[in-house]
Amino acid sequence: MPVHILALVGSLRSGSHNRQLAEAAVKHAPEGVTVTLYEGLAEVPFYNEDIDTDEQRPAAATRLRETAARADAFLLVTPEHNGTIPAVLKNAIDWLSRPLGSGALAGSPTAVVGTAFGQYGGVWAHDDARKSAGIAGATILKDAKLAIPGSVTRFAETHPADDTEAVAQLVQVLSALAAATKVPAS
Template identity: 35%
Template structure:
């Protein structure tokens, strides 16, 4: 069985982020055949600047992110919700990896399998942020896992004091999402 490389990105910069903890839980509970690598450099990505969006002048952290997205078989994105939408730092990173103005590099997100999940302390979790993110991925023609939807509402009740996901229902949903992502990647690999 081949091992597929998954790049996991948390849309939160907060040290004790439940979304970052959710990615660690995904890595802990990943199915055989997946290798989840958590991206740690979101803070280093500068604001999107079209004048710098060519291979010759692109900032090094952006070039590294684009390379990692391109090399990954799939993406796993954990998004918090800010103002009913995706955090700016996450949207900014997606903007940087969604382009190919020179038409020499290819589009890193084009048909890339991606699964979305999120955690928030509110009663609605990250429903609206995930919807906004799905809309962005329509434009980039990214292959998003549709089901299951993983919205960890009241997330502070699902993690222990060490940041470990302890809620069995949530763990089950994360496993189902990863299985669906793996199936989508296998389908792409068979094309």
């Protein structure tokens, strides 16, 4: 049975380099690993405990939770917005943290990767994503990380899936996630 990793991307822009990095993860997943890029984070409303009831929970939030519940691990792919994690990714973490203590993130191996224009590749946002997901109950793989600086120039003419160095580093992160799951890789 393959290890199933769910990739959540913190950028909604269709041409985002972070989305492309997630596409590279899908394309280059190691043998025995399947990466699924979640579509639909833009439709998930901001978390509000008042609507997080069986009677009122939005369908988009239910779909996110159901999809996440089937994942063995999570890959959070995030740019840096004003020095921190984008709201759309933070919102997904909030929805997946509930019910408190038993949400889809609870105990799930999770790694954070991404690219940004700046010289550090978005590390502030990556640190905030690790912090938030960890508080939500995820098992953060602290050594499985990838921050690619200079995205605008580095990926101006090359998709991350065609960048040998980026792919090699991404495969290392995916392999670490797979090894951290309780699912034996096939």
